[in-house]
Amino acid sequence: MKSLEDRILSEGKALSDSVLKVNSFINHMVDPKLMHEIGDTFAAYYKDSSITKVVTIEVSGIAPAVYTAEALGVPLVILKKQTSKTLSGDVLQTNITSFTKGTSYELTLERAYVSPEDHVLIIDDFLANGEAATGAACLVQEAGASIAGIGILIEKSFQRGRSRLEKNGYKVTSLVRVSKLAKGKIEFMQADI
Numbered sequence: 001m002k003s004l005e006d007r008i009l010s011e012g013k014a015l016s017d018s019v020l021k022v023n024s025f026i027n028h029m030v031d032p033k034l035m036h037e038i039g040d041t042f043a044a045y046y047k048d049s050s051i052t053k054v055v056t057i058e059v060s061g062i063a064p065a066v067y068t069a070e071a072l073g074v075p076l077v078i079l080k081k082q083t084s085k086t087l088s089g090d091v092l093q094t095n096i097t098s099f100t101k102g103t104s105y106e107l108t109l110e111r112a113y114v115s116p117e118d119h120v121l122i123i124d125d126f127l128a129n130g131e132a133a134t135g136a137a138c139l140v141q142e143a144g145a146s147i148a149g150i151g152i153l154i155e156k157s158f159q160r161g162r163s164r165l166e167k168n169g170y171k172v173t174s175l176v177r178v179s180k181l182a183k184g185k186i187e188f189m190q191a192d193i
């Protein structure tokens with residue numbers, strides 16, 4: 001997605017050879033216009049895939065996932081990283097370890113919101129090592145649903161997330177694929193959409 005690449009080049013900052021800062025339009029301040037365009041782009045790509053639900057992981061996946069779900073005309077389910085008193089009944093959980101942050105959390109889905117009839121599109125902002133996306137896909141499948149694909153805004157193609165997901169049979173559609181990061185340098189390769 002050319003407009004996302006352009007935005008990354010104009011406002012993104014490579015903090016190191018592995019971390020890209022995009023706080024001014026995705027992770028801290030959010031550009032709704034761009035998120036809308038992202039939602040429309042995913043929806044156009046998946047329009048004939050009989051998607052019944054979009055699933056994302058809090059926090060930064062929510063904005064693009066809302067627009068994607070709206071454009072597809074289906075509900076959005078947000079997987080929780082923190083348990084809360086309102087999560088009740090039959091919950092599915094999987095432990096996620098973030099290599100980037102060195103932290104771990106229990107990703108949680110209340111079973112009532114994803115059913116075996118669902119065909120799900122998973123949306124997330126970054127794909128690094130694929131921990132979060134793998135965990136999300138596991139929960140959706142544990143709930144009995146099928147997965148049409150995993151839509152990613154920014155894939156860091158030099159990390160193992162994509163190959164890990166594809167090895168497990170998931171279709172990955174990334175709007176932007178970053179092939180190389182170095183201080184002050186951001187390079188892209190051909191993206192999926």
Ligand code: G4P
Pocket residue numbers: 018019020021022027057058059060061097098099100101125126127128129130131132133156161
């Ligand atoms: P993985 O799921 O692909 O294995 O990623 P990893 O554990 O390494 O990443 C953990 C968190 O760090 C995720 O956000 C992920 O989106 C984010 N992240 C990974 N690489 C980058 C990067 O280069 N730049 C930025 N900005 N973020 C990156 P999170 O903790 O779930 O954050 P949030 O969604 O709550 O904002």
